[in-house]
Amino acid sequence: MSDTLLLILDLAGIAVFAATGALVGVRKELDVFGVMVLALITGLGGGVVRDVLIGAVPPAALEDWRYLVVPAVTSLLVFAFHPAFGRMEKQIMVLDAIGLALFCVTGAVKAEEAGLGILAAAALGLLTGVGGGMMRDVAAGRVPVIFRGELYATPAFAGALIATVVHHNGYDSWWYVLAGGVCLIWRLLALKRGWSAPLPPGLDHG
Amino acid sequence: MSDTLLLILDLAGIAVFAATGALVGVRKELDVFGVMVLALITGLGGGVVRDVLIGAVPPAALEDWRYLVVPAVTSLLVFAFHPAFGRMEKQIMVLDAIGLALFCVTGAVKAEEAGLGILAAAALGLLTGVGGGMMRDVAAGRVPVIFRGELYATPAFAGALIATVVHHNGYDSWWYVLAGGVCLIWRLLALKRGWSAPLPPGLDHG
Amino acid sequence: MSDTLLLILDLAGIAVFAATGALVGVRKELDVFGVMVLALITGLGGGVVRDVLIGAVPPAALEDWRYLVVPAVTSLLVFAFHPAFGRMEKQIMVLDAIGLALFCVTGAVKAEEAGLGILAAAALGLLTGVGGGMMRDVAAGRVPVIFRGELYATPAFAGALIATVVHHNGYDSWWYVLAGGVCLIWRLLALKRGWSAPLPPGLDHG
Structure with missing residues (x-):
C-alpha cells in the first residue's frame, strides 16, 4: 500500500471516529472544548496505542499536524451542524462502522510493516479499530x-486478518478494499439484522 | 528553564494532584492503600503517558525515587489529616487547578525539548495536565x-501553548509564571463564576 | 530465574487472569467474542503496560504467539464450561489472587532486569499485578x-518487593516461591477473614 493511500485512509478513519466522539459529546451536552477533547480521544486513541506498542514514538498523531487538525475541525463542524444529523444514534453507529473498517486495515498494515507476525498484526489491527471507541x-x-x-x-478482526495477509504477500492495493469491505458490510448487516455472536451456554437469556 | 526548576515544578504538580486523588479516595472511604494507589495514579498518570509518547522510557516516575516518594507521602498526610481540610470538594478543585497549571507548563516544556512541533507540544502539555485527573x-x-x-x-491548552512558545524562543524562566498564571487564574475564575464554554446549538439546555 | 521458568509463570498468570476476565464477561452475558476480548485485556493488560514502561516494545504479548493463544483458548474453555464453576464470584477472587501472586513476581523480575531501582521495580511488579484486573x-x-x-x-507490593530483592541479590529460584506465596496467602486470608487496611480517621464508617 502506498504511503499516500495509507495516510488518506488513516485520516478518513480519524475523521469519522472523531465525528462519533463529537456526537456522543453533543448528546451529553458537553461544551465545545469537551466535545473536541472527546473527538480527539476517539479519533486518535486507537492509533496512538498501536504506535506506542510497535515502538513508533512520538506517534504519528504528534508528528504530523494533520492528525491533530483533522479531528479538531471535524469536531467543530459536528458541534455547529449537529442538528442536521437528525436522530443521531443511528448515524453514530454507521460512522463508527466505517471508522472500524478503515482502522482495522490501516492498523494491521502498520503493525505488519513494523515486523509483527500475522496473528499479532491482526490483533493490533483489531485494537486500532476498537481502541478509540472504547x-x-x-x-x-x-x-x-x-x-x-x-x-x-x-468483523474488525476478520478485516484486520485479511489486510495483514494482503500486505504480507504484497498483493495489489485494491485487495484492501475487500478487507475493509468485509468488516464494514458484516458490521452493518449485524447492526441492521440484530445479529449477535453465541451467548454463554446454560444461562437464561430470556 | 533550568532542570532544577523543572524538577521542582514537576514534583509540586505531582504533590497537589496526588492530594486531589487522595481526597477523592478518602471521600470514597477507601483504605489507606487504596488512597495511596489512587494518589499515585493521579499524580503520576499524566506525566507517565507524556513520557511514553515522547519515547522517554522508563519514565521519570520510575527512574527517580522522588517521583514515587512525593505522592506516597502526600497521600499519607492527606489520609491522616483530612478532617482539617473541612468541606473537601472545593479544596479538591483548587488543588486540581494548581496541578493543572503546573503540569501544562512542565508537560509542554518536556514535549518541546523532545523535538515536537509547537501544536503537538501544546497538545501534550494539555494531556499531561488533564491525564492524571481523568x-x-x-x-x-x-x-x-x-x-x-x-x-x-x-485554560490548560492556553497555558501549555504559552509555555511552548516561551521555551521555543528561549525566553527567561519568569515568563513561565505567565503561562501557569493564565491557566490557573482563568480556571479559578471559571470555577468561581460558573463560566462555561459554548454549548451545542439547538439543544434545549433548560 | 531462568527464562523458561519466567515464561511458564507468566503464561500461568495470563491464563488465570484471562479466566477471571472471561468469568466477568459470562456473568455480564457477553457473547463469545466479548468474553474473549475481556479475557485478553485482563490477561495481557498489566504485562503490556509494564513492557511499554520499560521500553520493551513490541511487548512480549505481541512478539510471542503463545501470549495471544493462551488467554484466547482459556476464554473459550471458560465460555463453554462455565456452569461447572458453580457460584462464580468466589472462584473469580481465588483465581485473581493466584494471578496477582504470579504477576507481581514476574513483573518485578522483568522490571529489575530492565535496570530499574528496587523501589521502582517493586512498584512496577505491583502495577503488573493490578493493571489487568483494573x-x-x-x-x-x-x-x-x-x-x-x-x-x-x-500483598501484591509485598510479593513484588521480596521478588525484587531476591532477583537483585541473585538468590536461588525457590525463593520466588516465598515471594509469590506471601502475596497469595496474605490475599486469601484477607478474603476469607474480611481483613481490611486502616480506613480514613474521623469518618463515620457505620
Missing part, C-alpha cells in the same frame, strides 16, 4: 460498544 | 472533570 | 477490586 465510551461513562452483545470485534 | 475520575467511577461542562481544557 | 473492571463498569476496601495492593 476510550470514548469509558470516558463518557457508556458501556463500550464492544461489550454490548453485538457483533463488533469479529 | 484517570483518577475514571478509576473512581466519577465523570471526568473535563467532561462536566466547565472551562477546564481551554 | 482494566477488566473499568471496561466492564465495575468498581476496581483495588478500590473496594479490601487488602489487595499491599
Whole structure:
C-alpha cells in the first residue's frame, strides 16, 4: 500500500471516529472544548496505542499536524451542524462502522510493516479499530460498544486478518478494499439484522 | 528553564494532584492503600503517558525515587489529616487547578525539548495536565472533570501553548509564571463564576 | 530465574487472569467474542503496560504467539464450561489472587532486569499485578477490586518487593516461591477473614 493511500485512509478513519466522539459529546451536552477533547480521544486513541506498542514514538498523531487538525475541525463542524444529523444514534453507529473498517486495515498494515507476525498484526489491527471507541465510551461513562452483545470485534478482526495477509504477500492495493469491505458490510448487516455472536451456554437469556 | 526548576515544578504538580486523588479516595472511604494507589495514579498518570509518547522510557516516575516518594507521602498526610481540610470538594478543585497549571507548563516544556512541533507540544502539555485527573475520575467511577461542562481544557491548552512558545524562543524562566498564571487564574475564575464554554446549538439546555 | 521458568509463570498468570476476565464477561452475558476480548485485556493488560514502561516494545504479548493463544483458548474453555464453576464470584477472587501472586513476581523480575531501582521495580511488579484486573473492571463498569476496601495492593507490593530483592541479590529460584506465596496467602486470608487496611480517621464508617 502506498504511503499516500495509507495516510488518506488513516485520516478518513480519524475523521469519522472523531465525528462519533463529537456526537456522543453533543448528546451529553458537553461544551465545545469537551466535545473536541472527546473527538480527539476517539479519533486518535486507537492509533496512538498501536504506535506506542510497535515502538513508533512520538506517534504519528504528534508528528504530523494533520492528525491533530483533522479531528479538531471535524469536531467543530459536528458541534455547529449537529442538528442536521437528525436522530443521531443511528448515524453514530454507521460512522463508527466505517471508522472500524478503515482502522482495522490501516492498523494491521502498520503493525505488519513494523515486523509483527500475522496473528499479532491482526490483533493490533483489531485494537486500532476498537481502541478509540472504547476510550470514548469509558470516558463518557457508556458501556463500550464492544461489550454490548453485538457483533463488533469479529468483523474488525476478520478485516484486520485479511489486510495483514494482503500486505504480507504484497498483493495489489485494491485487495484492501475487500478487507475493509468485509468488516464494514458484516458490521452493518449485524447492526441492521440484530445479529449477535453465541451467548454463554446454560444461562437464561430470556 | 533550568532542570532544577523543572524538577521542582514537576514534583509540586505531582504533590497537589496526588492530594486531589487522595481526597477523592478518602471521600470514597477507601483504605489507606487504596488512597495511596489512587494518589499515585493521579499524580503520576499524566506525566507517565507524556513520557511514553515522547519515547522517554522508563519514565521519570520510575527512574527517580522522588517521583514515587512525593505522592506516597502526600497521600499519607492527606489520609491522616483530612478532617482539617473541612468541606473537601472545593479544596479538591483548587488543588486540581494548581496541578493543572503546573503540569501544562512542565508537560509542554518536556514535549518541546523532545523535538515536537509547537501544536503537538501544546497538545501534550494539555494531556499531561488533564491525564492524571481523568484517570483518577475514571478509576473512581466519577465523570471526568473535563467532561462536566466547565472551562477546564481551554485554560490548560492556553497555558501549555504559552509555555511552548516561551521555551521555543528561549525566553527567561519568569515568563513561565505567565503561562501557569493564565491557566490557573482563568480556571479559578471559571470555577468561581460558573463560566462555561459554548454549548451545542439547538439543544434545549433548560 | 531462568527464562523458561519466567515464561511458564507468566503464561500461568495470563491464563488465570484471562479466566477471571472471561468469568466477568459470562456473568455480564457477553457473547463469545466479548468474553474473549475481556479475557485478553485482563490477561495481557498489566504485562503490556509494564513492557511499554520499560521500553520493551513490541511487548512480549505481541512478539510471542503463545501470549495471544493462551488467554484466547482459556476464554473459550471458560465460555463453554462455565456452569461447572458453580457460584462464580468466589472462584473469580481465588483465581485473581493466584494471578496477582504470579504477576507481581514476574513483573518485578522483568522490571529489575530492565535496570530499574528496587523501589521502582517493586512498584512496577505491583502495577503488573493490578493493571489487568483494573482494566477488566473499568471496561466492564465495575468498581476496581483495588478500590473496594479490601487488602489487595499491599500483598501484591509485598510479593513484588521480596521478588525484587531476591532477583537483585541473585538468590536461588525457590525463593520466588516465598515471594509469590506471601502475596497469595496474605490475599486469601484477607478474603476469607474480611481483613481490611486502616480506613480514613474521623469518618463515620457505620
